[in-house]
Amino acid sequence: MDELLEIREKINEVDKQMAALFEERMKLVGSVAEYKMKRGMPVFDEKRENDVIKRNEQLVSDEELRSYYVNFLKDTMSVSKRYQHKILEGMRVSYSGVTGAFAQIAVDKIFPDAIAVSCKDFKEAYEMTEKGETDCCVLPLENSNAGEVGAVIDLIFSGSLYVNEVYSLSIHQCLVALPESELSDIKTVISHPQALSQCEEYLRKLGAQKKECVNTAVAAKTVLKNGDKTVAAIASADTAKLYGLKILKENINESETNTTRFAVLSRVMNNSKSDGSIIVFTVPDEAGSLAHAINVIGNHGFSMRCIKSRAMKGLMWTYYFYVEIDGDLKSRRGSFMLAELSDCCDKLRFVGSFNNAKAVK
Numbered sequence: 001m002d003e004l005l006e007i008r009e010k011i012n013e014v015d016k017q018m019a020a021l022f023e024e025r026m027k028l029v030g031s032v033a034e035y036k037m038k039r040g041m042p043v044f045d046e047k048r049e050n051d052v053i054k055r056n057e058q059l060v061s062d063e064e065l066r067s068y069y070v071n072f073l074k075d076t077m078s079v080s081k082r083y084q085h086k087i088l089e090g091m092r093v094s095y096s097g098v099t100g101a102f103a104q105i106a107v108d109k110i111f112p113d114a115i116a117v118s119c120k121d122f123k124e125a126y127e128m129t130e131k132g133e134t135d136c137c138v139l140p141l142e143n144s145n146a147g148e149v150g151a152v153i154d155l156i157f158s159g160s161l162y163v164n165e166v167y168s169l170s171i172h173q174c175l176v177a178l179p180e181s182e183l184s185d186i187k188t189v190i191s192h193p194q195a196l197s198q199c200e201e202y203l204r205k206l207g208a209q210k211k212e213c214v215n216t217a218v219a220a221k222t223v224l225k226n227g228d229k230t231v232a233a234i235a236s237a238d239t240a241k242l243y244g245l246k247i248l249k250e251n252i253n254e255s256e257t258n259t260t261r262f263a264v265l266s267r268v269m270n271n272s273k274s275d276g277s278i279i280v281f282t283v284p285d286e287a288g289s290l291a292h293a294i295n296v297i298g299n300h301g302f303s304m305r306c307i308k309s310r311a312m313k314g315l316m317w318t319y320y321f322y323v324e325i326d327g328d329l330k331s332r333r334g335s336f337m338l339a340e341l342s343d344c345c346d347k348l349r350f351v352g353s354f355n356n357a358k359a360v361k
Contacts, residue, residue, distance in 0.1 A: 025076075025080075026080070026083060029083055030083065030084075032084065033083070033084040036084070037087070037088055037091050037135055038266060038268045039164045039266050039268050039269070040093075040135065040137075040164050040165065040265065040266035041164060041264070041270060042110050042111060042165070043081050043084045043085055043088060043113075044081065047355070052073070052077075053073050056069075057069060057073070085112075085113045086113075088111070088113045089113045091113065091114040091115065091135050091136075092114065092115045092117055092134040092135050093107050093111050093115070093116055093117060093134060093136055093138055094117040094118075094119050094124075094125040094129055094133075094136075094138075095107050095116060095117070095118065095119065095125055095137065095138050095139070096120070096121050096122045096124070096125045097118065097119075097214070098217045098218055098221060099118065099217065100216075100235070100236070100238060100239035101215045101216060101217035101239070102140075102169065102215075102216060102217075102236060102260060103138055103139070103262065104116055104217070105236065105238060106167065106169045106260075106262045107138045109169070109360035110138065110165075110167055110262075110264065114135075117133075117134050120214075121151075121214070122139055122149075122151050122152050123151075123155065125137045125138075125139060126139065126152075126159055126265070129161055129265060129266060129267065130267070132267070135266065136164075136265060137161070137264075137265050137266075138262050138264055138265075139152045139155070139262065139263055139265065140152060140260050140262050140263075141261045141262065141263045142261050143258070143259070143260045143261075144255060144257060144258060144259045145253065145254060145255045145258050146194040146197040146198050148308055150310060152263070153308065153310055154310060154313070156263075156265075156278070156280060156351055157280045157320050157322065157349075160267070161265040161266060161267060162265060162266060162268065162270070162352035163263045163264070163265055163278050163351050163353075163354060164264055164265070164269065164270035164352050164353075164354060165264040165355070166261055166263050166276070166354045167261070167264070167359065167360050168259050168359045168360070169259065169261075170259050171198070171236075171253065171258045171259060172236065172237065172250070172258070173195055173198055173199055173216075173234050173235070173236070173251070173252050173253040173258070174234070174235060174236065174237050174240060174247045174248075174251070174252065175189070175199075175202075175206075175247070175248045175249040175252050176223065176232060176233050176234075176235050176239070176240040176245040176247055176248065177223060177231070177232040177233070177245060177248055178223065178228075178229045178245065178246065179244070179245070179246045180229055181230075181232065181246060181248065182248070183206075183248045183249065185229050186206065186208050186230060187208055187209060187230040188209045188211055188230060188231045188232070189203055189206070189208045189209070189210055189211070189231075189234060190210075190211040190212070190213045190219045190223070190231065190234075191212075191213055191234035191235065192213060192214065192215045192219065192234075193212050195235075196210050196212065198234075198253040198254065199253050199254065200254065201254045202249075202252040202253075203252075208232070216233070216234060216235040216236065216239060217235060217239050217242075219234065219235060220233045220235040220239045220240065220242075220245055221243060223243075224243045232248060233245070237250065263354075265352075269352055270352065270353065270354075271330065273328055274330070274354055274355050275328060275355055276305065276324060276325065276326060276327070276353060276354050276356050277325045277328060277329040277334070277350070277351075277352070277354075278322070278323070278324050278325070278350075278352055278354075279323050279325065279329070279338075279349065279350055279351060280323070280347075281321055281323070281341070281345040281347060282318075282319075282320045282321070283321070283344065283345055283346060284344075289344065290321070292344050293341060293344050296337065296340050296341045297323070297325065297337060297341065300334075301327075301333065302325050302327045302329075302333075302334075302337060303326045304324070304325055304326075305324040305326055306322075306324045307321055307322070307323045309321055309322075310322060320347070329350055329353060338350060
């Protein structure tokens with residue numbers, strides 16, 4: 001046989017093996033997509049991709065070919081992500097607010113292929129996921145300037161969903177009004193209470209009356225519907241564009257680092273390795289009971305990132321505690337800590353785990 005033909009036959013045999021392995025790999029990729037859908041996880045995981053490339057490039061001993069193999073890996077991952085996106089096209093994600101709300105913007109950035117489902121409030125968005133009407137929900141945990149979103153923290157305590165990811169979205173608030181409005185016309189500003197709080201200093205200088213609304217997008221919609229040029233809303237630039245409103249002033253929030261952390265919640269816990277965890281618990285109404293619980297966490301080598309107390313509805317002067325912990329409580333050490341902590345708590349729930357420093361832009 002001609003030497004070139006012989007080489008090509010060998011290449012054909014390798015291609016045949018690669019085709020079979022490709023098909024096997026893509027089936028596994030499909031399983032990964034299904035796992036992510038159940039747990040409200042996005043397709044792209046930069047850290048995971050970088051780790052795979054760093055580990056796998058060492059499998060190629062030929063240094064000249066190694067860089068080509070890295071490109072091969074990146075192309076393979078790109079194909080895998082396209083396949084996962086296709087599978088996730090039917091994914092449904094609930095959020096609180098109307099089109100243009102910051103939560104909807106967060107949904108679009110985290111799950112660009114999913115169907116965003118608008119809900120009238122946090123409770124409805126949460127319960128839609130609990131009932132299986134949506135695959136997951138995206139709800140705000142806290143804002144860097146206005147603080148925690150208590151209603152969402154309460155749902156996490158009383159509900160059954162797990163927090164599987166937490167994302168940070170930079171918030172840039174704008175003063176928006178009708179196209180014919182000027183800044184000097186504005187007498188009333190409407191928006192969500194947190195948005196009003198975030199822009200307190202600007203509104204004080206403006207001298208306008210504040211009026212609360214369900215969320216920023218509804219506020220913008222209300223300005224358009226009422227047609228009153230003396231009324232403005234606080235909303236995002238995207239929302240202003242969506243409703244055809246004029247931006248009178250950009251970035252009116254006090255803090256230049258105004259950020260909201262959004263939690264992705266689903267019915268199934270994410271079992272992959274994480275670096276942050278959330279628990280909620282109650283302790284007996286006895287002296288030192290909270291200190292005892294905190295000591296248990298510290299004695300097992302975990303540090304608390306934050307602890308928040310929240311009043312329990314229907315029970316006067318009774319509180320539960322929301323705690324974010326550095327470390328993965330799914331680990332062996334975490335299991336021991338949770339077991340000991342349960343002995344000193346009336347109620348304890350491991351809400352879920354997530355990876356730090358995930359920002360959506």
